[in-house]
Amino acid sequence: MKRPFPELEEIEILVSKKTPYGTHRVEAEIHHGGEVFPIYSFSFGVEDRSLPTVAFFGGVHGLERIGTRLLIAYLQSLHQLLSWDRVTKELLKVCRVHFYPLVNPVGMYLNSRSNGDGIDLMRNAPVEAPNRSKYQLFAGHRISPRLPWYRGPEGQPMATEAQAVVDFVKRELWGARVAQSLDVHSGFGSRDRLWFPYARSNEEFENAPEAMSLKALLDETYPNHIYKVEPQSQQYTAHGDLWDYLYDQYRADKRPGMFIPWSLEMGRWIWVKKNPKQLFSRAGVFNPMLPHRRQRVLRRHVTLFDFLIRAVISNSNWAFLPPQKREQLWAQAKKEWYAGE
Numbered sequence: 001m002k003r004p005f006p007e008l009e010e011i012e013i014l015v016s017k018k019t020p021y022g023t024h025r026v027e028a029e030i031h032h033g034g035e036v037f038p039i040y041s042f043s044f045g046v047e048d049r050s051l052p053t054v055a056f057f058g059g060v061h062g063l064e065r066i067g068t069r070l071l072i073a074y075l076q077s078l079h080q081l082l083s084w085d086r087v088t089k090e091l092l093k094v095c096r097v098h099f100y101p102l103v104n105p106v107g108m109y110l111n112s113r114s115n116g117d118g119i120d121l122m123r124n125a126p127v128e129a130p131n132r133s134k135y136q137l138f139a140g141h142r143i144s145p146r147l148p149w150y151r152g153p154e155g156q157p158m159a160t161e162a163q164a165v166v167d168f169v170k171r172e173l174w175g176a177r178v179a180q181s182l183d184v185h186s187g188f189g190s191r192d193r194l195w196f197p198y199a200r201s202n203e204e205f206e207n208a209p210e211a212m213s214l215k216a217l218l219d220e221t222y223p224n225h226i227y228k229v230e231p232q233s234q235q236y237t238a239h240g241d242l243w244d245y246l247y248d249q250y251r252a253d254k255r256p257g258m259f260i261p262w263s264l265e266m267g268r269w270i271w272v273k274k275n276p277k278q279l280f281s282r283a284g285v286f287n288p289m290l291p292h293r294r295q296r297v298l299r300r301h302v303t304l305f306d307f308l309i310r311a312v313i314s315n316s317n318w319a320f321l322p323p324q325k326r327e328q329l330w331a332q333a334k335k336e337w338y339a340g341e
Contacts (some may be wrong), residue, residue: 045096049175055098062107067184118145125245140239199241209329213318
């Protein structure tokens with residue numbers, strides 16, 4: 001197969017690299033236009049799936065190339081560290097780290113938010129937002145795949161790309177005592193935000209105390225960090241959110257551990273404000289176009305990635321807290337995130 005775009009080429013270069021500390025896997029193959037587009041995952045650490053686990057996802061929306069490029073850059077650095085750094089090698093004895101850098105390869109090939117069938121993978125899960133009309137396009141709809149934010153046909157299984165993510169998360173994260181995921185997006189607002197569920201409504205998140213505890217740890221460790229930490233519903237609500245679906249499935253399955261899905265939403269208006277010409281490019285609305293700004297983004301979030309790995313290993317500092325401490329954190333969470341309800 002001819003490799004049609006650089007992100008997939010770079011991922012396959014990483015696939016060709018050998019390390020005793022990690023493996024790769026083809027999670028699915030998507031057929032489009034006579035070509036086959038593989039979806040790759042990378043896993044590092046020992047085989048024990050009960051160990052603390054972090055997974056990084058990118059490229060859910062094909063237009064948002066910068067998220068995939070960010071994960072590729074971090075993967076490249078991890079490969080280099082594993083060639084010489086004892087600390088990184090020791091770290092991978094006590095946790096597992098996964099990368100799923102390109103969820104929607106056909107969408108990226110087509111320079112489209114949706115997949116090759118016009119389905120928005122982050123509106124595709126069987127989750128309904130009770131306060132959103134099915135005709136509010138941005139929140140997800142079933143009118144036509146020719147319109148953005150199309151959810152897919154009603155009553156049909158999830159798209160192959162979305163189901164592959166679900167299968168991966170269940171296989172690699174749900175057996176861990178503590179697991180976190182980070183899904184990297186770009187395009188909303190003028191500030192980088194860390195979102196946790198829910199996207200469907202402003203109902204309280206069961207693990208809001210742990211999210212508050214982790215936020216406090218981030219604030220204390222990196223007081224100059226750039227992130228606004230909040231439930232996604234504080235900004236907007238939508239049907240079909242994949243992480244709402246996975247979190248609710250995890251709870252319904254009554255797993256004994258803890259799973260918190262996060263989304264990193266990189267604020268595009270930071271880039272557009274500094275380079276207004278980007279507005280005239282479809283890709284420029286969602287990605288920094290100037291080389292030095294792309295490099296800045298690729299540096300900007302390394303601290304967050306490292307923090308999430310360290311936090312999941314040292315989970316006793318923010319998870320499984322005593323009841324009294326958890327009640328205090330609930331009160332803080334309600335005041336900061338749910339006071340207006």
